[in-house]
Amino acid sequence: MIIDLRSDTITIPNKGMLNAMMSANVGDDVWEEDFTVKDLEKKIASIFGMEAGLFCPSGTMTNQIAIRVHTKLGDELVCDKLSHIYNYEGGGIASNSGVSTRLLDGENGILSLDQIKSSTNPDDPHFPRTKLVCLENTVNKGGGVCYSMDSIIDISNFCRNNNLFFHLDGARIFNALVKTSQKPIDYGKNFDSISICLSKGLGAPVGSVLLGSEDFIYESKRVRKSFGGGMRQAGYLAAAGIYALDNNVNRLKEDHDRAKIIYEKLCNCNYVTSILPCETNIVIFEISNIYMRSFCDHLDMNGIKYSLLGSKIRFVTHLNFTDDHLNKVIDLLSSFKLI
Ligand SMILES: *Cc1c(COP(=O)(O)O)cnc(C)c1O
Numbered sequence: 310m311i312i313d314l315r316s317d318t319i320t321i322p323n324k325g326m327l328n329a330m331m332s333a334n335v336g337d338d339v340w341e342e343d344f345t346v347k348d349l350e351k352k353i354a355s356i357f358g359m360e361a362g363l364f365c366p367s368g369t370m371t372n373q374i375a376i377r378v379h380t381k382l383g384d385e386l387v388c389d390k391l392s393h394i395y396n397y398e399g400g401g402i403a404s405n406s407g408v409s410t411r412l413l414d415g416e417n418g419i420l421s422l423d424q425i426k427s428s429t430n431p432d433d434p435h436f437p438r439t440k441l442v443c444l445e446n447t448v449n450k451g452g453g454v455c456y457s458m459d460s461i462i463d464i465s466n467f468c469r470n471n472n473l474f475f476h477l478d479g480a481r482i483f484n485a486l487v488k489t490s491q492k493p494i495d496y497g498k499n500f501d502s503i504s505i506c507l508s509k510g511l512g513a514p515v516g517s518v519l520l521g522s523e524d525f526i527y528e529s530k531r532v533r534k535s536f537g538g539g540m541r542q543a544g545y546l547a548a549a550g551i552y553a554l555d556n557n558v559n560r561l562k563e564d565h566d567r568a569k570i571i572y573e574k575l576c577n578c579n580y581v582t583s584i585l586p587c588e589t590n591i592v593i594f595e596i597s598n599i600y601m602r603s604f605c606d607h608l609d610m611n612g613i614k615y616s617l618l619g620s621k622i623r624f625v626t627h628l629n630f631t632d633d634h635l636n637k638v639i640d641l642l643s644s645f646k647l648i
Pocket of ligand 1: 366367368370393448449480481508509
């Protein structure tokens with residue numbers, strides 16, 4: 310049995326999702342004729358109370374489009390040093406938008422208003438013009454931790470009063486919503502743009518949606534085309550996204566519960582030297598240096614796949630990770646013994 314805990318992107322569509330895809334009503338979306346894509350964009354925009362949405366091939370593209378639309382050459386954005394937009398998007402902030410990045414050192418990727426306040430440049434030609442604040446929720450490299458709505462509102466008010474755009478990398482926003490019982494509408498009210506992945510915990514094979522005002526999405530559509538993201542009969546993929554929104558949101562709690570069980574087990578393993586707080590579906594931990602090699606061998610030999618973040622190990626639970634898998638993982642964590 311192979312148990313894949315590398316990422317929540319590895320899930321395979323089930324029969325229900327495949328049927329929804331195969332029976333999708335499609336057209337050429339670059340010609341604005343794919344009504345399944347339009348349905349998906351409207352559906353997700355209305356969940357968040359935003360004016361419009363734009364379906365794109367990836368979350369990297371939705372983030373990069375947002376950065377391009379909100380900024381001009383030579384501007385600066387502010388984000389946490391763990392953020393996906395900085396670490397995992399191929400240097401796109403610089404190469405796609407010519408924008409510099411002010412990296413802040415938040416708490417497991419969660420920024421405070423004070424940190425953001427003190428990193429905003431005054432209007433002086435010596436400095437890049439601070440134009441955009443980007444948050445990530447949940448924070449991937451921070452172990453899937455969530456922002457409180459209070460701090461989002463505080464940062465949002467600060468941005469509005471200081472002419473800063475406010476973008477959310479909400480790749481795993483539904484994990485945060487299920488965890489915290491925050492309202493999606495409050496996200497829509499407070500951010501200028503939101504990027505949402507359908508291909509993470511929601512289990513669609515491909516796709517992300519960018520949300521914002523009508524004007525913002527109008528501009529975003531131009532940028533999407535120039536990035537090569539205009540898709541033709543994309544309704545086959547959008548249908549998977551609609552199915553995911555209808556069927557795979559509430560079940561995220563199961564992923565969180567299973568991650569918590571793994572987290573609690575690891576807290577009681579004497580070979581674990583540190584572990585990040587576990588709020589959603591991600592568990593990030595470190596093994597004592599001298600045992601790291603044999604621990605990884607133990608996982609490898611027993612068919613457990615994981616990802617490495619530097620010296621840390623990451624497990625991500627998802628809809629293809631079952632209770633049987635969980636039991637096997639727990640047993641293997643128990644059977645690893647220090648010599
Ligand atoms: C996965 C992810 C993205 C987007 O990744 P793609 O693979 O390009 O869809 C963006 N932000 C975060 C935090 C992610 O985890």
